[in-house]
Amino acid sequence: MSQIKAVRGTRDLLPPETELWNHIEATARRVFARYAFGEIRTPIFEDTQLFARGVGEETDIVSKEMYTWEDRARAQSEKAQMLTLRPENTAGVVRAYIEYKLGDAGLLQKLYYIGPQFRRERPQKGRYRQFFQIGAEVIGPPSAGSESPLRDAEVLEMLATLLEELGITGWTLEMNSVGSAMDRPRYVQALREALVDVAPTLCIDCQRRAVTNPLRVLDCKVREDQEKIDALPKIADFLDEGSRAHFAQVCAALDACGVLYTINPRLVRGLDYYTRTTFEFTHSGLGAQNALLGGGRYDGLSEAIGGPKAPGIGFAMGADRLVLTLQALPSQAANDPGLADAYIAPLGEAQQAESLVLARELRRAGxxxxxxxxxxxxxxxFEMGNKLARAIVLFGEDEARSGIVTVKNFQTGEQTKVPRNELSSVLRRD
RNA sequence: GCGGCUAUAGUUCAGUGGCAGAACGCCGGUCUGUGGCACCGGAUGUCGUGGGUUCGACCCCCACUAGCCGCCCCA
Known part of the structure; x- marks a missing residue:
C-alpha cells in the first residue's frame, strides 16, 4: 500500500520549530495588545462571492489560485452554494465588520488575526499552499477617523516595532500611493498608451504584461528595461489633491518617529481593493519570495461587498517567512530545543511508582x-539525562528511604545530597 | 500553469550496468550506584513511486510524486 503523505504545499510543523512559531505569535499578540488591537477569528471558508467581489475577479488569486468547491444543497428547493478556502483574511474581516454592524458604535475597529490561508500555487521556498498569516486591520466609519493618514503611519510604526521585537533586522520598507478608485483607471489608461511605443523594446514578459496587466510592467526586474520603465508615466502624477496630501502626511508622521522607508513609485500590488497607501516590507534573505509582509489602504472594500462606507488599512505578514528569516539570522537560538531542569532517574523498577510522585512534585513547582x-x-x-536535562536526580532505594536524593549538575559536574523538600529550589534556574 | 536542477541509512552526502558505502547519530560491550572522553563490536536501506530497456538497473529511458531554484504572482 502506498504511503499517505502530507499533500503538496502543506507541511507539518514539528518541535523544535513550533517553539519559534509560538514565540512569533506571542510577540505579535503582545505588540498588538499595546496598540489596543483585539483578536478576530473568522471562518476558514467563506462564500466564494466574498473573494470574487472583494479581492477582485481579475486578480491571479481569484482567477486561478483558489480552492473552491460546491457545497451540497440541503433541500431540493435550495441551490448549491460555492464555497472557498480563504486565500487571504482581509475580506473575511470586512465581511464580519459588515455582518455584525461593528461600525454602528461609531468607533474605529482595530482587529488582528493569526491563521492559515490557502492558495493553489506552485510551492517554493517561503511559499506554501497552506500558509500562515498574521495580520491586522483598522476599519471604521469616516467619522471615527478611519481615513486619517495618522492611522496609516500608526500601523507602519507598529510593524517596525513588531519586527524589532522579533529580532528581525535588515528589512526594507517600500511605500507608494496608488491613489483613489478614480485615479487608478486614469493612470492605467495613460500607462497603456505610453506602452504602445515602448513595450516592443522591452523584455518578452513585459511585452505580454503591457497587454494583460500594464501595472505589472513596473515590477519588471530585467536590468536593460529599467531605464525605459523609469521613464514611463508615474502614478504620483495622476493623484488627485486629496490623495497627494494624504500620502504626504503619512510620510511626515513616519519621519517624525524615525521609521525609515523608501518611496517606490513602481510598487503595485496584486489585490484590486487597495487605494492610496500601499506598502511592502521585504527581506533579502528570502530569495524570490522576498516579501515579508504587505498591505495597504482599502477605502472602497466594504462598499464593494455590499457594506457601508468603511475605509480601512491593514496588512498581512507571512508567518512562514518570518520563521525563515529568523532561522537565517546567525544569533537565533530559538532552534535549540532547550534542556529540562531535571532528569529523574529511578534506580530499579521498585522505584518507578514513587519516582512519578517525585516528578509530579517538581512539575507542580513549575x-x-x-x-x-x-x-x-x-x-x-546518565547518558539519557545528559542529553535531556541540566541535572540528574538519582532516586534509588537509599534515596526513597531517607528522603534525601542525589543531584548531579551536568554543567558543573558537582554532585550533592538534597532533602526532597528542598529539591525544587535547588533545581530552579537562577 | 511554465522552465531548470534534485531524490541513496535517522541526518549530511559519496557511489558503480554485476555483493549497498562514509561521516555523524543510534544500539551493545569494555564499565551490574556515575554521563561527557577513549577503544571494540553491531544494525542501518522498498537506492522517491510506477513502468520500460537489459542476461542483469540504485545507475540508462519514460511517466508520476515531492523538494529546491527561477518565471508568474504574492505573504
Whole structure:
C-alpha cells in the first residue's frame, strides 16, 4: 500500500520549530495588545462571492489560485452554494465588520488575526499552499477617523516595532500611493498608451504584461528595461489633491518617529481593493519570495461587498517567512530545543511508582522535568539525562528511604545530597 | 500553469550496468550506584513511486510524486 503523505504545499510543523512559531505569535499578540488591537477569528471558508467581489475577479488569486468547491444543497428547493478556502483574511474581516454592524458604535475597529490561508500555487521556498498569516486591520466609519493618514503611519510604526521585537533586522520598507478608485483607471489608461511605443523594446514578459496587466510592467526586474520603465508615466502624477496630501502626511508622521522607508513609485500590488497607501516590507534573505509582509489602504472594500462606507488599512505578514528569516539570522537560538531542569532517574523498577510522585512534585513547582525508567542501567540513565536535562536526580532505594536524593549538575559536574523538600529550589534556574 | 536542477541509512552526502558505502547519530560491550572522553563490536536501506530497456538497473529511458531554484504572482 502506498504511503499517505502530507499533500503538496502543506507541511507539518514539528518541535523544535513550533517553539519559534509560538514565540512569533506571542510577540505579535503582545505588540498588538499595546496598540489596543483585539483578536478576530473568522471562518476558514467563506462564500466564494466574498473573494470574487472583494479581492477582485481579475486578480491571479481569484482567477486561478483558489480552492473552491460546491457545497451540497440541503433541500431540493435550495441551490448549491460555492464555497472557498480563504486565500487571504482581509475580506473575511470586512465581511464580519459588515455582518455584525461593528461600525454602528461609531468607533474605529482595530482587529488582528493569526491563521492559515490557502492558495493553489506552485510551492517554493517561503511559499506554501497552506500558509500562515498574521495580520491586522483598522476599519471604521469616516467619522471615527478611519481615513486619517495618522492611522496609516500608526500601523507602519507598529510593524517596525513588531519586527524589532522579533529580532528581525535588515528589512526594507517600500511605500507608494496608488491613489483613489478614480485615479487608478486614469493612470492605467495613460500607462497603456505610453506602452504602445515602448513595450516592443522591452523584455518578452513585459511585452505580454503591457497587454494583460500594464501595472505589472513596473515590477519588471530585467536590468536593460529599467531605464525605459523609469521613464514611463508615474502614478504620483495622476493623484488627485486629496490623495497627494494624504500620502504626504503619512510620510511626515513616519519621519517624525524615525521609521525609515523608501518611496517606490513602481510598487503595485496584486489585490484590486487597495487605494492610496500601499506598502511592502521585504527581506533579502528570502530569495524570490522576498516579501515579508504587505498591505495597504482599502477605502472602497466594504462598499464593494455590499457594506457601508468603511475605509480601512491593514496588512498581512507571512508567518512562514518570518520563521525563515529568523532561522537565517546567525544569533537565533530559538532552534535549540532547550534542556529540562531535571532528569529523574529511578534506580530499579521498585522505584518507578514513587519516582512519578517525585516528578509530579517538581512539575507542580513549575520545573520542566523528564522522567527516566527504572529498568535502565545507571550508565544509560546518565547518558539519557545528559542529553535531556541540566541535572540528574538519582532516586534509588537509599534515596526513597531517607528522603534525601542525589543531584548531579551536568554543567558543573558537582554532585550533592538534597532533602526532597528542598529539591525544587535547588533545581530552579537562577 | 511554465522552465531548470534534485531524490541513496535517522541526518549530511559519496557511489558503480554485476555483493549497498562514509561521516555523524543510534544500539551493545569494555564499565551490574556515575554521563561527557577513549577503544571494540553491531544494525542501518522498498537506492522517491510506477513502468520500460537489459542476461542483469540504485545507475540508462519514460511517466508520476515531492523538494529546491527561477518565471508568474504574492505573504
Amino acid at each position: 520545573l520542566r522535568v523528564e522522567l527516566g525508567d527504572g529498568s535502565f542501567r545507571l550508565k544509560k540513565s
